[in-house]
Amino acid sequence: MAEKLLDTPALSVTASMIAAGLGSQTWSLGASGSRPFYQAFFVSRGRATLSIDGQEEIELPAPAALWLPRRVSGTFVLAAGSEGAILSAAEDFVWRMVGDSPAAVQLHDMIARVVVAQSEKLADHAGDIGRAFEMITEEGLHHLPGGAAVVGAYFSVLLLLMWRASGASAPMTTSGTGATTLQRFRQIVELRYREQPAITDIAHALGITYDTLHRACIAGTGRSPMELIHGRLIAEAKLRLGQSEQSVEQIGFGLGFRDPGYFNRFFKSRTGEPPGAYRRRIAAQSEKGVAPSFAAWP
Template identity: 40%
Template sequence: MNAEAGRARRQPARQGALVSAARVDPGFSHRSWSIAHAGRSDCLCFFVADGVASLVPEDGESMELMGPAVVWIPLPTNGVVRMDAGSSGFTFSAAEEFVWRTVGDSVLAADMRAMMDQLVIATAEDVLPVIDELWTSFAGIVREVRVQQPGANAITGFHLGVILLHLWRSRGAAVAHGGGATTIQRFRQLVELHFREGLGVEDYARSLNVTRSHLHEACMRLAGQTPLAIIHARLIEEARTRLEQTDMSVEQVGYSLGFRDPAYFNRFFRRLTGQTPGAFRKSAFASAPAPGSASFAAWP
C-alpha cells in the first residue's frame, strides 16, 4: 500500500484558518501525516490514546511512541507522524497566533511559550493520571471545530489551554518530583533524535528545561553514566553498526555521524573502544559466520 493510501481518510474539520482537528479511529492500515515545515504556520499535536505511533523526523531516526502518549510538534519540525493499524486517538493543528492568544499573559506564559517552541512528548507515566481530562479536551476541540456554534473559539481555546497545561506539567515533573526518571527518559529520546548533530550536554539540558546539574544527577543516579557518556555510547553504537553493515568508508561513517575531521573520529572511536574503526571493521568481518554456515538452532 502506498503512502497516500495509508493516510487517514477522514478529513479534519476546519475552524477558519485557526484550528483543524480530527478523531482517529482504529483502522486496518496505518495512517500518516506529513509535518513538513515549508509554508506551515501552525503547531501540531497528536494524542495516541491506544496503540503505537512513530515520529519520523526528516533528519533523524524513527522514534516509537506507545499509547497513551501526547506529542506536541512545534513549527521548525519536518518529517512524518505515523499511527499503526488499530491505533486510535486525536490530532489537531492550531495557528501560532491562536496558540499564543490561548496562553495569554498568565504567570506561566513565559515558561509555556518556551516549552511550545520545542518537541514535547508526554508518555504514559504523565498521561495515564489525567487521560480522562485529555480525552475530554481533545474530543471537545473536535466537536467545537465541527459544530461551529457561537463561542466555538473560546471553548476551543479553553480545551487547548488544558492540554498545554498538562504538557507543561509533564515537562516539569522531573524537576518538581526530584526523581529524575522523566528527565532521563526524555533525554534518551532527544539523544536518539539528535545524536549526530554534535549537540553538547548544555544544549540537551536547555531543551529539557532543566539545569545541567539536574540532568547530570538524574543520569548518574538512574543510568550510572554521565550525560556525555550516554551521548558518546549512542554514537559508538551507530558507528559500529555502520562499519559492520555498510560499505561506507571509515571517513564516510565519521561524516555521517557529524564528525568533520576523520582523524578526530578515529581518535574518538579508539578512545572509547580500544580499536581504530578500521581495526574494528576487520575483526568484525573476520568473526562473521561464513555464508550457509548457520546451524539447525538458527532455524525458525
Template identity: 35%
Template sequence: MDKSGERLDGSGLDGQVRRGVAGSDPAPATAPSGAVPVGAELIAAHYVARRWTLTSKAARPFIHLLCLPGGGIAEIGQSGQTMRTVGPALVWLPAGSADYLEVSAGTTAQLLQLRAGTWHRYLPPSAEAAYLALEGAGGILALQVEADLAATIARSIAAIAAEVATPARSGAASIMSAELSLCVLRFWRLFAGDGTRNEESSSTEILSRFRRLLEERYQQHLRVSDYARLLGTTPDRLHALCSRELKRSPSELIQQRLVREAATRLEAGTIAVKQIAFALGFTDTAYFSRFFRKHTGEAPGAWRRRVAARARAGRSRPTLNFADWP
C-alpha cells in the same frame, strides 16, 4: 487530517475522522488552517496504517500534540530516523520538528494542531508560563503516561474538535479556551518537574522566554514586574540577568523594542504619526513624540523626513543610538 498536514495514505478514512479548525473569530470548519491558530482531529481505528506529512508549506507553521489513549502505536519520522511510541502516551511535535506522523492499523488517536506563535490567543494569562515553555520546546517530547491522564486529554481534544466543528454555537470560544488550557497545563506539568524546572529556569532559558514574550506583548506597555511574574521569576532576578548577559536593563530592552518598531513603521510608509502611536499602544501622540525623541534625538516626523532624504540620495538609513534588539 485538516490542511495543517497532508494525507499521504487516505484509504479508509471516510466517515472515520472528525476534524475542525478554529480561528480567533467564528468561522466555518472548512476554513484554511493557515489562517487559524487551533485545530483538532479525532482519528478512529482502521485496518490500515495512515500517514501524514508534516513538511508541507501548510503544515510547517503548526505544532502537533498527539494523544494515544489506548495501546496503539505511532511512528514519527525525523531526518531519516524513526521514533516509535506505544500508548498510552502523549507526543509533542514542535513546528518543523518531524517529517511525518504515522498511526498504525487499529490505533485510536487524537491530534491537536496549534499554529506556532498565535495559539496563545485561546489561553488565559494564568497559562502563560506553560505556553512559553511549550512554544519554546526545542525537540520532540514523547512521554508515556497513565491511562487515566491520556483519556482525560483525549476527551479535551474531542471537546475542542466538537466546538471548532460548530463555531457558531454559543460559548464555543470559551469552551475551547477552557479545554485547551486544561490540555496544555496537564501536558506541561509532565515535564515541568523539579529536575527540568531547574534547567528551564537557567539564565539562557529565562532570557529566551523574555524575548519571546516581549515580542508578543511590547505594544501592551507591561511593566518589568509584569514580565517577571509571567516568567515565574522576580523583577530583581530578571534585571540582574538582562544587565549581566545583555548589558541592558529590562526597562531599556522594553523601551528599545518600541522605538525600533516605531522607526520601522515610520520608514516603511506615510501612515500618520498619530496612527503609528495608537498602533503601538500610545494614547497620547505628544507623549509618543517625546518618547521617540528621547531615544533617537529626533521627533518622529523629522526622523521620517531624514530617512526619506537619505534614501533619495542613495545613502544608508540612520542608525539608532542603541544596539539592535538581540
C-alpha cells in the same frame, strides 16, 4: 498504508479524531504553504511512531501525547487498530493563548520544542487530554455560540496538561542564581508588561538590587531589563496590529501608552516603521497567503 498531508488549517485551530483500521495511517508533517503552524497528536489506543527528519524514530505506545513546534518535517504513523486525535494550530493563535496564561513563561519554553508525554507520566492526565481533543473537535464541527471561547479554554488546558505530563514543569536544570533571577523576572514581566513597571520596582519585588537584576538579564539574554520589557511590548503590539480590528490608538492605549504619538514613535524606533504602516504591510502579506511570524521575546 495511506498517507495524508497535514495541511495548514483554514481556521486558527482544528482537531479531529483519528483511527487506523486494518492498515496503518501516515501523516506527513510540515506545511506545504508558507503559514507556520503547530501540531499535536494523542494516541489513546494502540501505538504510533514519530519520525523527524535527521533524528531517530520515536515509538509512542498508548497513552501518548505529542507536541510539535513550527516547521517540523517528518511523519507520524498510527499503527493498525490504533486510535487517537490530531490538532493543528496557527502560530498567532498559539501565542495568543500562551500570552494569556498564568504559566506563560513556562509554556513559551515548551511550545518551541518537540514534547513527548507518555507511559506513567501521562497516566494521570490522559483522560483529560483526550477530552480536550474531543471538545475542540466537537466545537469545530458544530460552530455553536461561544465556540471560539470554548476552543481557547480547552486548548489552554491541553497545553498545561501536556506541560505537566511531559515533565517540563519540573524545576529548571539551569543552575546559578542569575538564571533563577532571570526566570523570576520574566514571570513578572509576562504578568505586568502592559503596566510598563519601573525596573527598580521589579527588583524590589524580587528582593534584589537594580544592578543584580541588570547583570542577570545581560548574562542570560544579552539585553537589559528595560530592553526585555520593551521587546515584550513590541511582540504584543505586532500581534494585535496583525490580528485585532482595534485602531492603532486603542492598541497603544491597551498596552499602557496614553499618548498615541508616543506609541507611534516607540513602535517605529524599534521596528523601523510606524504601527499603521506595519499593519498595512501585514494585511498585504495576508492577502498573498503569507502570515507574519510572531517571534516571542527572549
